[in-house]
Amino acid sequence: MRIGLLGPLEVRNDDGAAVEITGARLRTLLSALALEPGRVVSAGQLVDAVWGTRPPATANALQALVSRLRRIGTRLDSTPSGYRLPEATVDAARFEELVTAARTASDEKRVVLLREALNLWRGPALGDVSDAQFFQGHIARLNELRLSATEEYAEAAIRLGHGADLTEELSKLLSEHPLRERLAASLMLSLQAAGRPAEALQVFTRIRMALADELGADPAAELSAAHTKILRETVSDEDVARTNLRAGLTSFVGRNTEVTRVAKLVGEYRLTTLTGPGGAGKTRLATETGRHLLTGRGGVWFAELASVTNGADVPQAVLDALGLREQMYTGSRASGTPRERATRALRNRDAVLVLDNCEHVIEAAAELADHLLGECPRLRILATSREPLALTGEALWPVEPLTLPAEGATSVEAMSCASVRLLADRAAAVRPGFTVDESTVDEVVRICRALDGMPLAVELAAARLRSMSVSQLAARLDDRFRLLTAGSRTALPRHRTLRAVVDWSWDLLEPEERRLLRRLSVFSGGATADAAEAVCGGTPELLSALVDKSLLAVSEDAEPRYRMLETIKAYGLEQLTVADEREELRQAHAEWFASFAETGDKYLRRAEQIEWLARFAAEHGNLMSAVRGAIAAGEATTALRLATSCAWFWMLTGHKTEAQEVIEAALALPGEVDRELRAMGYAMAALLLTIGMSSETSADELGRKALELSRDSQNSLLRSIIPVFTQSGDTSAMKSTLDKLLSDEDPWLRAHARLHRARAQLNLRHDSAAQEADTREAVRLFRQSGERWGLSLALNSLAEVVSRRGELEEAVSCYEESIQVVSEIGSAEDVLFARGRQAHLFWQLGDTAAAKAAAAAAERDARTVPFPDSLAFLAHTKADLARWRGDLAEARVELNRAEALLSESEPHPLFRAMIHHSHAYLDAQLGDLPTARDRRREALALADASGEVLYLSIVLVGIADHAVRLDRPVAAADLLAAADHVRGGPHLALPDATAAAAAVQAQPSGTVDDPVALAYDVLS
DSSP states (O other): OEEEOOOSOOOEESSSSSSSOOOOHHHHHHHHHSTTTSSSEEOOOOOOOHTTTTTSSHHHSSHHHHHHHHHOOOEEEESSSSOOOOOOOOOOHHHHHHHHHTTTTTOOOOOOOHHHHHTTSSHHHHHHHHGGGGGGHHHHHHHHHHHHHHHHHHHHHHHTTTTTGGHHHHHHHHHSSSOOOHHHHHHHHHHHHTTTTTHHHHHHHHHHHHHHHOOOOOHHHHHHHHHHHHHHHHHHHHEEEGGGOOOOSSSSSOOOOHHHHHHHHHHHOOOOEEETTOOOTHHHHHHHHHHHGGGGSSSSEEEEEEOOOSGGGGHHHHHHHOOOOOOGGGGGOOSSHHHHHHHHHHTTOOOEEEEEGGGGGGGHHHHHHHHHHHOOOOOOOEEEESSOOOOOOOEEEOOOOOOOOOOOOOHHHHHHHHHHHHHHHHHHHHHHTTTTTTHHHHHHHHHHHHHTTTTHHHHHHHHTHHHSHHHHHHTTGGGGGHHHOOTTTTTTTTSHHHHHHHHHHHHTTTHHHHHHHHHHOOSSSOOOOOHHHHOOOOOHHHHHHHHTTTSSSEEEEEEEEEEEEEHHHHHHHHHHHTTOHHHHHHHHHHHHHHHHHHHGGGGGSTHHHHHHHHHHHHHHHHHHHHHHHHHHTOOOOOHHHHHHHHHHHHHHHTOOHHHHHHHHHHHHHHHHOHHHHHHHHHHHHHHHSSSSSBBBBHHHHHHHHHHHTTOOOOOOHHHGGGGTTTTTOOOOHHHHOOOOHHOSHHHHHHHHHHHHHHHHHHHHHHHHHHHHHHHHHHHHHHHHHOOOHHHHHHHHHHHHHHTTTHHHHHHHHHHHHHHHHHTTOOOOHHHHHHHHHHHHHHTTTHHHHHHHHHHHHHHHHHHTTOOOOHHHHHHHHHHHHHTTTTTTTHHHHHHHHHHHTTTTTTOOOHHHHHHHHHHHHHHHHHHHHHHHHHHHHHHHHHHHHHEEEEHHHHHHHHHHHHHHHHHHHHHHHHHHHHHHHHHSSSSSTTTHHHHHHHTTTTSOOOOOOHHHHHHHHHOO
C-alpha cells in the first residue's frame, strides 16, 4: 500500500489503483498512523488525533475505527499499547530519506535526489487534517524540511550553473515566506544568473526592509554576501566608470533600514540632505545609499568637499569626482568655467551626485546645487552637511545616533542595539576574541551610552581596546577628549580624534552662537526655550541656528526641549570654564529651577497633578543637577528650596532614595536658613522615611525637629505632614492640629486630616464605624481635590476597613480604583501593594483563578520596582497565600525571601512583627511549638509598642491559635474577643481569625482587661 501525506490524503494499493477512504475520522486515523510507519502509535495519541479535546463517549470507538480501516484492506498490527502500520510506502517518509541522502552527496547527485524529493509534494502537507491541533507539529516540521530542501537544491543548482531555471519557483516560495533569508539569497543569485541583476537587488532591498520593520534585524552574513557579490559583478560587467564610490573597508552596521529610506527620498526629491553632528555617520550613510542607488541610476558620483577651503573651488571638486580633469580634454568640452563644464557633463545624465561635507562651504554648495538641478533635469543630489542647504524642495534626513541599550541590559538585549553591535564589531578587529557577554556587557553599555551612540566616537573607543580592557575604557570616559584619539591615519584630520570632530563644528559658529552653546551645557537633560532664555540669554533665533547646525536637537513635545549630545555638553563645559562663566551659569540655573519647583510643587496636590508631574519629570535631570550643585557650593537656602519643593515629586515617582540623600545633605549645610524652610526639610525627610517598611527611629527624631520649627506655619504641605508626628504623642495636641486642618478651605488638607483622624479613631477609641466614616469622607475630599496619590491611600484604607466587616467585593473594587488612579502617576510600588491585597481577598472569596492572576500581576509590577521594602511586602503576601492553601514549604521560602530583601536595612517594627507572626504559624503547623512561641513573643512586643491596634489584633489572633494548640480554649476565646474589641469588631477578611474562631466556637469568652498580659501568659 502506498500512502500520500504531502498533499490531500491519497491511498493506492500495490497495483496503483486508488483506494477510497471515506469519513473524516477514518482519514485522520490513517494519517496519524502513516506519520509513523513501522512504529507503534499509542491508543492515547490516536484518540487525541481523531477526537482532540472531545474524547469519544464509548471506550471502543477507536477499535471500531481500526476495524473499518482493516475492512478496506489496510493491514494494522495490534499491540498492548497501540497500533502499527507495518507495510506501507509513505511519501513523507520517502521525502525525508531522500533529503537525508542528498546532504552527503555531490552537487550533481544532490540535485537529482532533492528534485525527486520535492516532486513528491502535491500540495500542503497533511491537507485533510491541517486544522487539527494534533498534526500542527508534524506539519510545521515537514514544511520546514521542504523549504530547507528547496534552498539546498537551489544552491547546488546555482553552483552547477543552472540557477536561471529556478527564478519562478523561488519567487513563488519567497512571496509565501518573505523573511526567509537563505531563500532570498538563492533567488537573488538565480535572478543574476538569468541576467536580471536589477531585480536581484530589488529582492535584497525588500527583505532588508522587511527584516528591519518586523524584526528590527539586519540581513544575515550569507544574504549580505550574495548582495555584495551581485553588486560587484554588476558594476564590473556593465560599466566600471559609472561611479567613483570606494569600497568600504569595514562592515556597515545598524543603518540598513535608513539606506532604503534615504534612497526612497532621493527617488522622490531632487535634493536630499543628510544632516547631523560630526561623527554621526553622514558620509558612510551617503556612501552606502549611493551604492544602493547604483543599480537603478546612470551613475553615482561622490564629491568630497572636506578639503575645499574656498567656496569658489566647489565646482572643481565636482569635476574631479566626475573624472573630468583639465588634461583629459583638448576640444570644446575643455573650455568654460568648472561650473559650466560640470553642467555640460551632467546635463543629460540620469545620475546621483553626492556632495559630502558641505557645512564649511554651505553658501557655495547650495548655489552650485541650485544651478545644477535647474540645468540638469535628470540629476539628483544627495548632500551631507551639519546644516541644511536651505533650498526650495530640499528633503532633510536627520542622521540620528545609533540605537542605545537600556541601563542594566543583558548581553542579548544590548546586542540588539546598533551602537553595541558596532562596538563589538570594531573591537573584535583590534582585540581578537572580544565578545559582548555577561562579563563585559555592563561596561559596553556604559561606553555606548556615554558616547551617545555616535558611530565615530564608538569606533574611536573600540580602537582603544587594543591597549586597555573594556572596564578601564569605561572608567576613563570622563576624560573622553584625551582618551579618544586613535582614529585612522587615512581619515580626514577632523575625524582622527573626538576633540577634532567637535572643534570643526565649534570653529564654524558665530561668536553669539558659541556663547549660547557653551552656556546651554549647564543644563542636564535639555532646556525649554524659556529656561534657555532666562539662564543663558538664548533667543529663539539663536536656538534655531544651533538646531540647524546639528549642535542641538529639538523635541516634538507640546513644549519643545532643546538637547545636546553628551560629547557636545562635555565640550561646552570646557568652553564655559575657559570663559570663566561656569559658576555664574550654575547659580542662574539653580535659581531658575528653584523658582520652577516652588511654582509647580503646589500643583502636584491638585487636579493639575498629571500635567505637573510630567513637567517635573522632564526637568528631573536639571533639578538634581541644580540641588547637587547648590549642596556642593554650600548654598543652604538654595539647596533646601530645591530639595523641599521637589520632594513630593520624588516621593510620588519612586525617587525616594535620592530624595532622602539630597534633603539630608541640604539640612546638614551650615548657614542661616528660614525657619519654615528648614522645618519643611525635616518634615519631608521624616515623611520619606515613614513610607515603606524601614524603621521609623530616625523619622521620629526628624519629625520632632520639624514640630519644633513649624509652630503657626501656614504652609499647607507642612501642616498636612505634622499630624504624622503627633499621633503617638500628646492626644490633645493632635486633636488641636487636626481640628485646624478639618476647618481649612483646602479640600486636600481636610482629606489628609480625615485620614489621620480615621487612624486615631481606631487606635485610641477602637471605633471602627467612626474610622470608616472619616475614611469615606477622605475619599470624597480627595476626589474633589483631584489628587490621585492621596485618593489611592484613602481607597486602600477604605478597602481595609470594609473588608474587616466582610464586604470583600467592595474592598476589591476599592483596590481596583486605587490601582487605576495611582497608575496615572506611575507609582508602581503602590500598584503592587493593592494587587497583593486583592490577591488575598480573591482567595477568601473562593476565586482562586483571580487570586492567582492578581498575584501574577503583582509579580509583573515588581519587575519595575527597585525598592526592597515593596518586594518584601509582595513576598510576605505570597507567603500567607501559600500557607492558607497548605503549601508550607513555599510559604517558608517566601518569608525567608522577604527577610533577605530587607537584610541590609532596619525593617519597620510592624513588618518584623508580621514576619515573626507568619513564621510562627508555619512552626506551629509543623509541630515546633517552642519556636512558634518565641516568634509570637517577638511579634507581640513589636505590635504592642507600635500603638497600631490593627496589627496588635492580628498578633492576638495568632496567639489564640497557639492557645488552641496548647489545649487552652478559654484563653483562645478570650484572646479572640479581645482582638475584636481593640479593632472595633470582627475581622471577617482574615482566614486565621475565622479558623481560630471555628476551633473555639463552643467556648464562651469573657471580658479581658489586659489582653497583652493574657497573651504573654499563653506564651509563658
